[in-house]
Amino acid sequence: MMMQLKEAITGRRSVRAxxxxxxxxELIRExxxxxxxxxxxxxxxxxxxAVVENREKMREWSDKAKELLLGRMADNPYLRQYKAAMxxxxxxxxxxxxxxxxxxxxxxxxxxxxxxxxxxxxxxxAAYEKGVGSCWVGFATQVCxxxxxxxxxxxxxxxxxxxxxxxxxxxxxxxxxxxxxPVVFSWIK
Amino acid sequence: MMMQLKEAITGRRSVRAxxxxxxxxELIRExxxxxxxxxxxxxxxxxxxAVVENREKMREWSDKAKELLLGRMADNPYLRQYKAAMxxxxxxxxxxxxxxxxxxxxxxxxxxxxxxxxxxxxxxxAAYEKGVGSCWVGFATQVCxxxxxxxxxxxxxxxxxxxxxxxxxxxxxxxxxxxxxPVVFSWIK
Numbered sequence: 001m002m003m004q005l006k007e008a009i010t011g012r013r014s015v016r017a018x019x020x021x022x023x024x025x026e027l028i029r030e031x032x033x034x035x036x037x038x039x040x041x042x043x044x045x046x047x048x049x050a051v052v053e054n055r056e057k058m059r060e061w062s063d064k065a066k067e068l069l070l071g072r073m074a075d076n077p078y079l080r081q082y083k084a085a086m087x088x089x090x091x092x093x094x095x096x097x098x099x100x101x102x103x104x105x106x107x108x109x110x111x112x113x114x115x116x117x118x119x120x121x122x123x124x125x126a127a128y129e130k131g132v133g134s135c136w137v138g139f140a141t142q143v144c145x146x147x148x149x150x151x152x153x154x155x156x157x158x159x160x161x162x163x164x165x166x167x168x169x170x171x172x173x174x175x176x177x178x179x180x181x182p183v184v185f186s187w188i189k
Numbered sequence: 190m191m192m193q194l195k196e197a198i199t200g201r202r203s204v205r206a207x208x209x210x211x212x213x214x215e216l217i218r219e220x221x222x223x224x225x226x227x228x229x230x231x232x233x234x235x236x237x238x239a240v241v242e243n244r245e246k247m248r249e250w251s252d253k254a255k256e257l258l259l260g261r262m263a264d265n266p267y268l269r270q271y272k273a274a275m276x277x278x279x280x281x282x283x284x285x286x287x288x289x290x291x292x293x294x295x296x297x298x299x300x301x302x303x304x305x306x307x308x309x310x311x312x313x314x315a316a317y318e319k320g321v322g323s324c325w326v327g328f329a330t331q332v333c334x335x336x337x338x339x340x341x342x343x344x345x346x347x348x349x350x351x352x353x354x355x356x357x358x359x360x361x362x363x364x365x366x367x368x369x370x371p372v373v374f375s376w377i378k
Contacts, residue, residue, distance in 0.1 A: 002194070012226070037198050042270070045369055047371070048373070049371055050375050050376070078299050114325075117303040118309065121310035126198065180234055183237035188241045
């Protein structure tokens, strides 16, 4: 199964409903392999991974994440738009996806955040090529930085979560989300 | 000219020597169009662009960038590995590339840094498909945040430079840079 680059870039969607069936382990490894082809500042390759294929665990972490996010509403106006979702007991920030692929960044690199984001984009594109949907779950960043979850995953203290990516086979159709015309501030010749 | 996704991901290189000929303006616009297909937190699309196709201006900004970076060596151990380059009058952080495509992030989005990085990866892959080399020039971030350059580019105060990308037709061959085996801290089933 191969795909043209342009089709991957324009066709990828953030998917928020998944089939039950798991993503094959071999494919998850292949996606990680695509991720680490991303450019990396000073060749530091500050990315490292953790894979979670346990919906109960993810549900538990989702509940904890919602609790943490609700606690930040007061001093974070941006988060307030999500208050109802965070208070909804049914809402799972991981959308019952069968797989959570976490990219942690090594803080020894001052560029770990962008390097890991570049790797994440490779992974989301490569997943799409294989019929696997993905979504960057920003709601999970904080909870994945707690000592409890880092300990459970064996993540060293000097690593920080950058990209919590859910993966799975999409349920239903995911139409494109419109984009505004790009702003170009200037074009100097 | 089309390319398979996998070939783009694995074949892309950070290119640091360029031919004289410019990148067509139409292609630069197309690359920006690919950039904004990236996922974006809360649909905020916090990216905006500036294009510079003036080698003299870029040379000037490179000199200023080196000066700024030298000034930060004392309290930034990471930068010290680049001291000789920064002191070298000949060194141009933009490698005489014909084009600098800057992605600025709107700080109104708490996720502007990663969103712009995701867009940058799309752009670097799409450039490679078209035979255009690219390099994320981290050295340029600070200088592109100075009031002088932001004013010259018409960048509002609440935007911050995230991805300074040089673009151009590669001079010479760019072999792959080896990657370490990816670290997977854990795989929970």
